[in-house]
Amino acid sequence: MTAESDQSPSRRAQLIEASIQLLEEVGPEALRARTVATKIGASTMAVYTHFGGMNELLEAVAAEAFARFGAAVTVPDTDDPVADFFVAGNAYCAYALANPQRYRLMFGLVSPQTTRPAATSLDRPPTESSTDATSFNQMMHVVERMVEAGRIRPDPIADIAGRLWSLVHGVVLLEMAGYLGREGRAFTNILGPATMDLLVGMGDERTLLEQSRARAAERLAAHAPDTW
Known part of the structure; x- marks a missing residue:
């Protein structure tokens, strides 16, 4: 997965949706940068590129x-x-x-x-x-x-x-x-x-x-x- 792909604007929405799915399917313990990124085929860096960190991603999910x-x-x-x-x-x-x-x-x-x-x-x-x-x-x-x-x-x-x-x-x-x-x-x-x-x-x-x-x-x- 290239850095350019991780920076795609669509990645942000995908990460939010993946987080919602993981939250309901597995529970809050699944909400880790690597787990969420892996679910959409991205690198962990995608989380930090679009949100700055997990706290910001969780705020977006909420x-x-x-x-x-x-x-x-x-x-x-x-x-x-x-x-x-x-x-x-x-x-x-x-x-x-x-x-x-x-x-x-x-x-x-x-x-x-x-x-x-x-x-x-x-x-x-x-x-x-x-x-x-x-x-x-x-x-x-x-x-x-x-x-x-x-x-x-x-x-x-x-x-x-x-x-x-x-x-x-x-x-x-x-x-x-x-x-x-x-x-x-x-x-x-x-x-x-x-x-x-x-x-x-x-x-x-x-x-x-x-x-x-x-x-x-x-x-x-x-x-x-x-x-x-």
Whole structure:
């Protein structure tokens, strides 16, 4: 493999994709410069040419994972924002459980880890260049619409988003670790009811929630099993 081939612009995308594949197929221990480069038939120097080192490559992998995550959780608006939330939540869980190592890397839960701190937080909205901007903005958007529709009380949008995000993220991680019982139980017996209870506690009516959940199930039925 020549140095010129290693410097090809297409190598950068190939290295990111190879890293994603190795991460899911073998685990984070596979993310070494030589292993990643070998997977695409390049020399180790390709990693340093395009990224400067493994930390920078891992940051690029996390950025790509967030981009795909953002696309997965972005759902079209309907006249029922709570149903939209359930559909987006389903997509969130489906992405995380289908790509567990990728999800852990995104949130700094695997080793090797990226050295970059979280691009955004509930008190620091994302910039246009933030790697997690799409997923973060989608979460804030659907919460804001639920408030505007009068379905839940008008607490600060970021605080509501944080409560819902913490619930979903926590259940996903426990499900990944196998602590929530047989497959599917985490969502039908735990996350779904807990989300309903939280939204009722914030002012929604349970009958309206059941209707929204049913609408979401109808939308999901043609694409994937209803995990809620």
